[in-house]
Each structure stands twice: as structure tokens, then as C-alpha cells.
Amino acid sequence: MDTSVLDLPAPVAVRLRRPGWRDPRLLAGLAMVAASVALGSWAVRTAQATVPVYVARGALVPGESVGADRLSVVDVRLGTVDLDGYLSADEPLPEDAVVVRVVGDGELVPRSALGSRTDLDVRPVAVPVDVAPSDGVVVGSLVDLWFVPAAERVGQGEPSAQGDAQTPHALAEGLTVAQVDRPGGALAGTGATVVHVLVPGDQLPQVLAALASDGTLDVVAVPGTGG
Known part of the structure; x- marks a missing residue:
């Protein structure tokens, strides 16, 4: 039995061409690299600005x-x-x-x-205190202002019948300390400390009245406000 050989075309090798500068894929890749570099540079500059x-x-x-x-x-x-x-x-x-x-x-x-x-409704008032205030009484801290009436006695050493009038009571609370004048040097043991507090206008009359009365005022630091 005779067989015939089919004449098939010889395969042609595909030649790979080097991409040119105008190849869209190459241009897209370069654009992505440039964008990444620019973004990283911007992030570094922003973090350091x-x-x-x-x-x-x-x-x-x-x-x-x-x-x-x-x-x-x-x-x-x-x-x-x-x-x-x-x-x-x-x-x-x-x-x-x-x-x-x-x-x-x-x-x-x-x-x-x-x-x-015009936005302020406070006035500075100088309050002399006989007992040195705590270390928490500093500029910018908050204090409560207390009035201690003088002890009045009648007769043979008996207290006057004023009852609660002789009990120390709070005049104002949460006042801001504007200045603290502590005696120093040779006067440290004799002079009184003067605490300048900012008093709201509606509380000013009672504070000034207490300063002019027969008694003493004391300032008590509000904890945590002297930092």
C-alpha cells in the first residue's frame, strides 16, 4: 500500500520585538513608577514639615x-x-x-x-493671709476663698451668742489666682502672703465687705489645678 507524504509548511519562528519608547505599556509603567516616587517624596516632606x-x-x-x-x-x-x-x-x-x-x-x-x-467680668482683689498657703496656690490655679470671723467674747471669757455667725464659711469658690506675693529674705517669717484672686463682679461686694470686717480670709487650693 502506497503512502504519500503531505507537504506541510515549515513553522516560522516568531521574532520578539524590543518595545519602543512609544509603546503604551512601557509608558504606563513609567508613569506608575514616577507617581510612586512622587507620592513617597510628598509623604516624607509632609511628615517632616x-x-x-x-x-x-x-x-x-x-x-x-x-x-x-x-x-x-x-x-x-x-x-x-x-x-x-x-x-x-x-x-x-x-x-x-x-x-x-x-x-x-x-x-x-x-x-x-x-x-x-469687655469680655471679662472679673476684678483682681489682693487677699492677705496670715497662714502661708499651700504649694498648690500658684498663678493660674483655682482656690476657694473662706472667711474666718474674729472670736468675740463678752463678760468673763464667755463666747458671744452669735451662733453660726462665728463659724468659718466660704465666700467664693473656684477663683483664679493671678499673682502670689510671698515674703522672702528677712521678712519670710513675719510678713503675710498676699494672694491676688480674680473675683466675679457679682461676688465682689461680699468679698470686699469681708476684707473690711473683723476677721481673716484664707485661700484653699482646689486640688489638681496648679499644674
């Missing part, structure tokens, strides 16, 4: 004018806090601005902590 802001140099208390001598400048990294609510050192300080609430030592100065004098 800082903004100068003001911090309090010592506690700032209501009624105090804000000047460069009471502030320091620190650099804060972007993204760590919302800096829109704080005073930026890149901007001039507000003119005639005063503190309307306590700003702690080293604290970023919030814009909301500043205002005008």
Missing part, C-alpha cells in the same frame, strides 16, 4: 495682656494637632488682646483664649 506656633511662657491668667515677652515659639509637625485653633507665630499678635481664660505654662495658646477687656 513643621509650623511655628506660640506657647505660654508661664501661666497666662484672665485680664493679662498678650505680648511677645510672655510667649515662646515652638515648631509643631503638621498633622499632629489641628493648628487652625491656635496662634501661629507666622502671624502678628492681635492688638489689645487679653487673656479671657487660663492658659497653662507651656500650653499652645488657643485663639479662643484671647478676647477684649
Whole structure:
């Protein structure tokens, strides 16, 4: 039986062409690499970028004018806090601005902590105290003001019949300490400490009356407010 050989075409080898600069796939790959590099560079720059802001140099208390001598400048990294609510050192300080609430030592100065004098309803009152106050009575801390009536006696050493009138009682609570004058040097053992407190207008009459009466005033620190 005869067999015939089929004449099949010889296979042709496929030649791989080197991609040219105009190849869409090559251009897309280069674009992705460039975008990744740019994104990484932007992330590094953003993480290292800082903004100068003001911090309090010592506690700032209501009624105090804000000047460069009471502030320091620190650099804060972007993204760590919302800096829109704080005073930026890149901007001039507000003119005639005063503190309307306590700003702690080293604290970023919030814009909301500043205002005008018309926003304040407190007056500083100097309170001399015979007994040295605790270490917690510092500028910016809160204190309660107590009145201790003088002991009145009649006859042969008998107490007067005033009952509760002789009992110490609170005059005002949660007053901000604006200044503390402690005697020093040779007067440390003899002079009285004077604590300047900010008294709201509606409590001012009773505090001034107590200062003018026959008795003594004492300041009691509110725990946790002297930091």
C-alpha cells in the first residue's frame, strides 16, 4: 500500500520585538513608577514639615495682656494637632488682646483664649493671709476663698451668742489666682502672703465687705489645678 507524504509548511519562528519608547505599556509603567516616587517624596516632606506656633511662657491668667515677652515659639509637625485653633507665630499678635481664660505654662495658646477687656467680668482683689498657703496656690490655679470671723467674747471669757455667725464659711469658690506675693529674705517669717484672686463682679461686694470686717480670709487650693 502506497503512502504519500503531505507537504506541510515549515513553522516560522516568531521574532520578539524590543518595545519602543512609544509603546503604551512601557509608558504606563513609567508613569506608575514616577507617581510612586512622587507620592513617597510628598509623604516624607509632609511628615517632616513643621509650623511655628506660640506657647505660654508661664501661666497666662484672665485680664493679662498678650505680648511677645510672655510667649515662646515652638515648631509643631503638621498633622499632629489641628493648628487652625491656635496662634501661629507666622502671624502678628492681635492688638489689645487679653487673656479671657487660663492658659497653662507651656500650653499652645488657643485663639479662643484671647478676647477684649469687655469680655471679662472679673476684678483682681489682693487677699492677705496670715497662714502661708499651700504649694498648690500658684498663678493660674483655682482656690476657694473662706472667711474666718474674729472670736468675740463678752463678760468673763464667755463666747458671744452669735451662733453660726462665728463659724468659718466660704465666700467664693473656684477663683483664679493671678499673682502670689510671698515674703522672702528677712521678712519670710513675719510678713503675710498676699494672694491676688480674680473675683466675679457679682461676688465682689461680699468679698470686699469681708476684707473690711473683723476677721481673716484664707485661700484653699482646689486640688489638681496648679499644674
